[in-house]
Amino acid sequence: AAGVIQSPRHLIKEKRETATLKCxxxxxxxxxxxxxxxxxxxxxxxxSFYEKMQSDKGSIPDRFSAQQFSDYHSxxxxxxxxxxxxxxxxxxxxxxxxxSYNEQFFGPGTRLTVL
Amino acid sequence: xxxxxxxxxxxxxxxxxxLELGCNYSYGGTVNLFWYVQxxxxxxxxxxxYFSGDPLVKGIKGFEAEFIKxxxxxxxxxxxVQWSDTAEYFCAVNAHSGGYQKVTFGTGTKLQVIP
Numbered sequence: 001a002a003g004v005i006q007s008p009r010h011l012i013k014e015k016r017e018t019a020t021l022k023c024x025x026x027x028x029x030x031x032x033x034x035x036x037x038x039x040x041x042x043x044x045x046x047x048s049f050y051e052k053m054q055s056d057k058g059s060i061p062d063r064f065s066a067q068q069f070s071d072y073h074s075x076x077x078x079x080x081x082x083x084x085x086x087x088x089x090x091x092x093x094x095x096x097x098x099x100s101y102n103e104q105f106f107g108p109g110t111r112l113t114v115l
Numbered sequence: 116x117x118x119x120x121x122x123x124x125x126x127x128x129x130x131x132x133x134l135e136l137g138c139n140y141s142y143g144g145t146v147n148l149f150w151y152v153q154x155x156x157x158x159x160x161x162x163x164x165y166f167s168g169d170p171l172v173k174g175i176k177g178f179e180a181e182f183i184k185x186x187x188x189x190x191x192x193x194x195x196v197q198w199s200d201t202a203e204y205f206c207a208v209n210a211h212s213g214g215y216q217k218v219t220f221g222t223g224t225k226l227q228v229i230p
Contacts, residue, residue: 041222043205045219109158
């Protein structure tokens, strides 16, 4: 079965650089969520989108922005990277109807290392 | 705002021992409850979920959880653990709020099973 795809899987950047993470949801899933998981931490909700509109916002820094496109994929843009941004960034998708309603399916994550 | 607390941060068990991981949440409205597992170096995978109905939920790999509404709890159990259950376990709550949803995770419990 198709799963959530994230790219790249690994990314190394230097301080003050920018990074763009991509998330491709499961087909027919119209809601996308972004989470940040620091080393030894639990996943922290950043932001979510439903039908290309921001639906909820969590602890996303102002240096980060995200959007969802017409094909439902989403991109997380991170600017002025700091050492503390080093983390695993998960994307999840869910459908708005059906037996899996409200269940989030997670991608493999992008491991971002800021040097 | 919803919150989730997991009582045990690190649990060490011998193979064949029984497991119970505690999870309590705080939210006054309707919730969906989840347990996710994260094996070393891998992404989050759903173990089981509770939406409604029978409060005793059976998941994959012999795990089950019981939703006790009066105690705001959703404890995870397994009668006999295996070495391959070594992983981190996250309890999560998804509160219904205005049609939008986000998942709040607990801080996770690291389970180490000794052969």
